[in-house]
Amino acid sequence: MKVLIVDDEQHVREGIKLLGEWDRLGVTELLEAANGQVAIEQIKRFQPEIVLTDIKMPEMDGMDLLKWIYDEKRNIKTVLITGYDDYGYMRKAIQYKSSDYILKPVDPEALNQTIEKTILLLKEEQNPFNIQMDQIQPKKEIKTIQLVEQYIQQHYLREVSLQEIADRFFISREYISRKFKQEYGQNLSDYLTNVRMDKAKQLLSDPNIKIYEVAHRIGYEDDKYFRKLFKKKVGVTPNEYRKTAKSFK
Known part of the structure; x- marks a missing residue:
């Protein structure tokens, strides 16, 4: 299981890496990207199953990234990590089939519960019998x-x-x-x-x-x-x- 963390602030990416209970959740690889454009390159190269993305980023923001993943029909679960508790953003995220969202500052319990739920959802879609x-x-x-x-x-x-x-x-x-x-x-x-x-x-x-x-x-x-x-x-x-x-x- 690979997870891609997309945020233009390095300290946010580092914080998420530290807060996640990755071993327990079965995540074997953590990838990083500073904006949506770099994220697309990482997705094409490493094919992560889950993408955690900020909304506002330079060059290509989180919503454009969600749209690209949606249009490409990638089998990826996306989670928004944002400081904006805005209905407009959430509506767009739902439109692009985002699984969930987490508000900044990131709460460790909320992060791990959301990742766990997302992994379960992903596995269920891949093989409901398992x-x-x-x-x-x-x-x-x-x-x-x-x-x-x-x-x-x-x-x-x-x-x-x-x-x-x-x-x-x-x-x-x-x-x-x-x-x-x-x-x-x-x-x-x-x-x-x-x-x-x-x-x-x-x-x-x-x-x-x-x-x-x-x-x-x-x-x-x-x-x-x-x-x-x-x-x-x-x-x-x-x-x-x-x-x-x-x-x-």
Whole structure:
């Protein structure tokens, strides 16, 4: 993705280059021109996908440049960068199919949002199927991680390993580990432990269930280990928790 910045003031061009999050936006090359005539030469030579242009410039202004791009039927998205919030300019810009405009002094957030929107528009026109896939993919990823979470909820009685999840859902261990932590704020083993502790709290509310039975029912054969882990996670021993829970009844 190439972007051409057209402005007769060098400090404005430099400022835009500094403010843009170009790597994040996938822009690999930034081109510059001091007026519309130089811009046309750059367009012919480098074929940028996006042109950011000022309006008032010597030799050839921004509106003439927009008209040239429009008449030439170039597959270029144009954005006006101007200090003139004037309806007449905006109407002409719309006539020449300009995508958007940004007012000077340039706000970094406005600049990056506008570029991002313009890139998305460009990609959609080039290949609408890819845009649909780009939108579908994150939803599929979230759904997969939600299914992993449900699987843990259903199989908490035994140690659910990362490898087991990877084999079952046909995705890599590294991917599961990273995405699960992003979605739930903890890694898979910690989540499994916390599910077990929540089940333990429910069981401890019944005084007829022995502590070692609680441990067995949530997947721990060693009730001493369970007691130690419960205190570490909950802050009190199972017996102390049971007494506290009973006092609130």
